[in-house]
Amino acid sequence: MRIISFQLPVVLSDLDGNRKRFLKAMAEHADDKDVIFMLPEMWGCGFDYKNLQNFAEHTYELISEIQSIINSDTLVITTHPETNQNKVFNTVYAVTKTAVIGKYRKNFLFSPTGEDNYFDKGDDICVVDFKGVRVGFLLCYEIRFPEMFRLTASAGADVVAIPAVWPEAKKDHWQTLTKARAVENQMYVIGCNCSVMHTKKKDMDCGYSVAYDPWGSNLYESVSGEHVLTCEINRENVNDIRQKIPSLSDAMKVFEIKRR
Template identity: 30%
Template sequence: MRVHVVQVAYGDDEPVAARVARVADLVRAQRGADLVLLPELWAPTGFSYRRWADAKETVDGPTVAAIAAAAKEIGAVVHAGSIVETVPDDAAPEARGETGRGLWNTSVVVGPDGDVVATYRKIHRFGFGEGEPTLLEAGEDIVTFPLADGTVVGLATCYDLRFPEMFRRLLDAGAQVVLVPAAWPLPRVEAWTLLGRARAIENQFVVVQCNTGGEHGGYPMGGHSQVVSATGEVLAQAGTGEEVLVIDIDVADVAAWRERFPVLADRRL
């Protein structure tokens, strides 16, 4: 399986519509990929959260539509990163979430036919009382989906990396590969790379992490997107700017490693 990790770099001065068009063209340039991964909240920006209410859209809105069209052109599964998801105005009150805000940080995966194959609402909201916790609902569901070859892919987002119990749940749901889009800042980039390796080692699955570059909301972003094998080996890692990682993953290696080093069979809790 050929994976392309598209580390998008941007700043607050780039209009959202222009960035959506530019990133859709980046996806079109990934011809030959089986799976393409984009970062978290690359359209509304990860840290300029005061813009999120104006940038909200439904899953069938313009951002996902642009990426879905590009995915169809290249015939690849594309994780479109995440959007600030809203629900239609006429949605029932219970569809607006526990607090009634009706906004989520939602990852969307589209298939090679352009149709949505999976969505994941981010469970762990980052902000310590600001940003996501005050503006967005928390997701509730562990999400996996199968690729055409039977590979089971799990979904997580950014801050989720700090919660190992979530990745155990993904393991128990059958995940062999986990995709983690992010908007992770530069001052904590060492945690980003270390936690990705830890989640791969302890669960013996492949972790594919896609971060952003550039600066937005006054925060320099960390980049260092990476692909980590089930043994914890970093197979590819980006720098801090805009960059595409291209890596071939043999998912059969996951089962082979679990058989050779059967640590998961010794779980007791």
């Protein structure tokens, strides 16, 4: 199984421009087989808090466009605003050619930028099966919460995919914590960041997407700038490392792992 991360610029509020940029990049890999595409967090509109409801109206339109591009051997991990019963969620959609096979609503919202004032919190985890690989989802800030990774691992994840908008100024935190989450849960952790977040006030450099295997080796060349990054994953590596060093199973024998 291959994972491709699209580390490209995101422009605040520019749905049309962002759509053209990312869909064009995906189309260039449309014939790839047994592949997971990853896109940055809120790549369509950025964190345009005041217009989330309006952008949410385009979410399924964007998902349909993605489905029109990809083939039946592709899973796309894409993040958009979602409205439900007068609430707005920061939601990851797991999209195949024919269906949305899973959704994850962000549990921990980034309060320093006011994300918690505009989005509602999710309250569950999500793990989907794609061609025999169990894929879980978390978002950006949530790398600071190891409990979320342990819950996702206990639900059977071989891989945790993390769409993000993470500033280059804190790249050491990003790289250290994602690697730690991979090692302590003995699974793949893949983080797809945008290259730059363009806003009306400033341009924030991001980049440094990561792909750690269950041993903690980085499978991407983690760099700044615009890139399409590719790596191979093998779920047998998860099983092998968990058998050689049974720290995850030892923990599960001692600690009660439960959802709230």
